[in-house]
Amino acid sequence: MGENEEFAASLEDSKAAYVLSNVAEVVERILTFVPTKSLLRIVSVCRLWRNCARRVLRTQQQLTWVSACGPSNTEAHVLCSILAEEVEKVFLVPRTVLTLVDYEGFTGRAFCYKQNKAKKNRHSPDTVEELNLLFPKGCDIMGITTPGVVLTPSGSYSSLPREYQEGEAGFAIMFPSIEGVHIKPFHFCKKSISPTALKEAGLVDNPELRVVLIFVYEAYKTGGVHFLSQILEPLAKSKALIAGGLVESVFSPPRHCCSQGSFGVVGLALSGPKVQGASVLLDQEVSNPKAAEAAIQRLKAAKIPERNTLGFMFACVGRGQNYYHNQANVEADAFHKVFPNTPLFGLFGNGEIGCDRIVKEDYTLCDTDTDSLQHEYTTVMTLVHLG
Known part of the structure; x- marks a missing residue:
């Protein structure tokens, strides 16, 4: 030079x-x-x-996610094996994280710590500790296992969502602080549920409550049906959108108030003027791709903006590929066709919670009761907008 x-x-x-x-x-x-x-x-x-x-x-108020599927290259679950690396690349400060993984792949195989066979069917405390280390102090982390997983691949809002009824799969949705949006996690078991506790969680007497995502574990145990009615009855009387399912287990946060194997519920209460929600129920009469698309098309009535909007699919384990005569990914494909720029996440579970409902300002598509919120062999397809 x-x-x-x-x-x-x-x-x-x-x-x-x-x-x-x-x-x-x-x-x-x-x-x-x-x-x-x-x-x-x-x-x-x-x-x-x-x-x-x-x-x-x-x-940085636009939510993001990390998802993974397929056999892991390590002893850890496929999601856990990439999560630490992928969190380094996100463009937000997570305040709430919703993590969902398949039960069979995750049990005993969270992060890369050593376990003996005696611990194979137990969630080690290290699972929660290592998950907490990935996110900022004070971040609320909810970890759930289910029989099957619905996810959108990482990277693009317009990626084609996939249904995984078998094999390893999981996702972690990261919610930042968003103006006009308040996300409050909750957990109840038979020892902690009460009218006061429901009020403190923002589930009752909360005029700004818009959406409740709810996940019930061990509901088949004696007393589980009555317990579920205790929480759904006051929610059914609200104008909020209620959607979720019956899952296998919850590994985060730790449940210190209830004994191992007892039933309970976790979820997220979403409040604030910028929150919008809508859901439709795909019942047993919806049994072909054309009918699924027509049912999902009804969500368009909500006129929900695409930005910062998520789709949630809560389906029965009895639906999916076998239900649609060996056609795979029918409902996820139908959702993507109607909402091509909205990522879809969810689960195949042991029961579904939700109904046809659109929540927009003071308008709701329908009123409902506790019984009509609980279903079998259905899919609850939901949109949640966060401002």
Whole structure:
């Protein structure tokens, strides 16, 4: 390199250094392309970068997710084996995380800690501890296992969702702090459920409650039916959208209040003026692809925006490929056809909770009672918009 070229290069370097040290607009624009974990480390560079990074963090209000399927290359479950690496790449600060994995693949195979055969069928405390380490302190993490999983591959809102009734699969949806949206996790067992507890969780006497995602575990145990009615009865009287299913187990947060194997419920209460919800019920009469698409098409009546909207599919283990005469992915394909830019997540479970309902301002599509919220051999297809 000649003398003139060296001088020109040094001049360009000095100009770049000046801009990156003094021009907030340029620095802030550049930092929008930096993943959040790196952004949090950048705040220590200088005052300008710290202020720019904080402004960028405040604008990161679009939810994201990590999903995985197929046999793992490690001893860990396929989702757990990639989650630590993928969390480094996200562009938000997670405040609430909903994690769902298949029961058979996950049992005894969470992260890469060593386990002997005696522990094969138990969730080690290390599972929860290592999961907590991946996310910021104070982040609420809900971990659920189910017989089957519905997920959208990581990376694009328009990716084709897939139904996994067999094999390893799982997802982790990460919700940031969003203005006008309040997400509150809840957990009840027979020892902790009460009218006061329901009120404290924001499930009753809460005029801003819009959506409740609810997951019941060990519901087949003696007393489980009555317990489920205790929580669904007050919810059925609200104008909120209620949707979920009966799952295998819950591994996070730890359930210190109830004994091993007892029934209970976990979920997310979504409140706030910017939350919208809608759901339709695909009953036993919906038994071919055309009928499934027609049922899902009714969700269009909600007129929910595409941005920051998720689809949830809560299906019976009796549906899926066998129900549709050996046609795979029927309901997920139908959803994608109607909502091509909305990611879909969910489960195949032991029962479904929900009904036809659209919640928009003071309007609901239908009123319902406790009994009509509980179903078998159906699918509850749901849209949730978060502002």
